[in-house]
Amino acid sequence: MHYEWSFGFLLQYSKLIGVGTAYTIGFTIITAITGFIVGCIVAIASLSNMRLISSPLVMLVEIFRCTPVLVQLVWIYYALPVLIGVELSPAVAAFISLSLYGGAFYSEIIRGGIVSIDPGQWDAGRALGMRRFDLMRRIVMPQALKRMIPPLVNQAVLQLKNTSLLSVLAVPDLLYQGQLITSATYRPLETYTMIAVIYFIILFPMTRVARVLEARLAH
């Protein structure tokens, strides 16, 4: 089999590729942050004794953990608007599903980090007269975060990969732009090779950082 590789034509699509990269990274950062917030809320609720709040949240987390993101994405875009009677743009649907999907996994990481803190630390903070929020903010979270960072970075790596599913809803992420370029040029080999390389260039350093942090925080 013979194939003439030629990447030169991609240069004229550099703007599209740039936009796609920006969408991919932007969505990752934004949904990592909202996902982390969702995760914190779920983790703290599930650790509290407030059954009324925690049970539905835990249920929700299980749903998001046990169904594929792609299914969630499509469901939130097509089915949720019917239920709530509000039209969702593809970007908003993507934002919601990636935030909740990320949050489901972050919440487990956060919960694990929090319960790994020695009960003596809680005692010491309480004995000083700290209230719940201060105890979390000043004593528990600073110590727990350190332990959570490596798994959180790993989850962020997955989060970034999951953004490739946004193309299904025609959100112009990296993969979607690749599809556009392919249909315009009929050169999928070069296009998808380049897309893969860009993902790799972004993610490889992230996994390295996670590795280094893991080693550094292990002891």
Add this chain to the structure above:
Amino acid sequence: MSTSEAKAPMSDVAMIELLHVKKSFGAVSVLKDISLRVPRGGVVALIGPSGSGKSTLLRCLNLLTIPESGVIRVGQSTMDFTNGHKLPRDKELAAFRARTGMVFQNFNLFPHMSAMQNVMEGPVTVLKVRPDEARKTALALLDKVGLKDKADVAPDKLSGGQKQRVAIARALAMKPEVMLFDEATSALDPELVGEVLAVVRQLAAEGMTMVLVTHEMAFAREVADTVVFMRDGVVVEDGPARQVIDTPREAATRAFLSHFHSGRLPAAAASA
């Protein structure tokens, strides 16, 4: 004291008062109707075999453990757990705890903070003291426990004795009305016990109201006014320290004390 001490004014003097405190974990009744009073400036040593409920009682005093019934008063604040009373909210618990200092067997210093930051944490976060002011107080307290030069050191770089002295300074920074010690020297190498006891001894001399759970009988005999012997969640015997330790009335107390050498404390390493 004269015979008039049994009259009403005594309760005004008591700094800590426990009435009919009960606590169980599951089916296990750990505190069975405990009543106790500690006068202002009094030092009570709580002794007893493992599992007798000493830690639980101490933790009830600052509500780290919530009793299921009884009344607890420290200074001006009273918490009533008798039937029909609502459980205290987070805010009320915090306010109550802020007035008592507690020192733990395993120090429980905050590992992500320096010695100084450990001592400043309560005043700054709970009492909203200005940081520069809190720093001054913290430095004075570290000086008091002989650790002024360790102010910027992280807890994991300190010896056990030094950690415990920082923990004492941290508790004192809240200007507590009472100090509670739960086996403050049990986790220490023998040669480090003295430096911690010296600090406790100094606090007693300054008139701090204290409750000490301890296995250091010689120390209890020397520093405490009152010794309370507990077993299986009840107070078996209490009285003047020397009397309880030297000539216990109850057989159970005698049996417990026979496990300890009656030797005196070695002169404490003067580090405070």
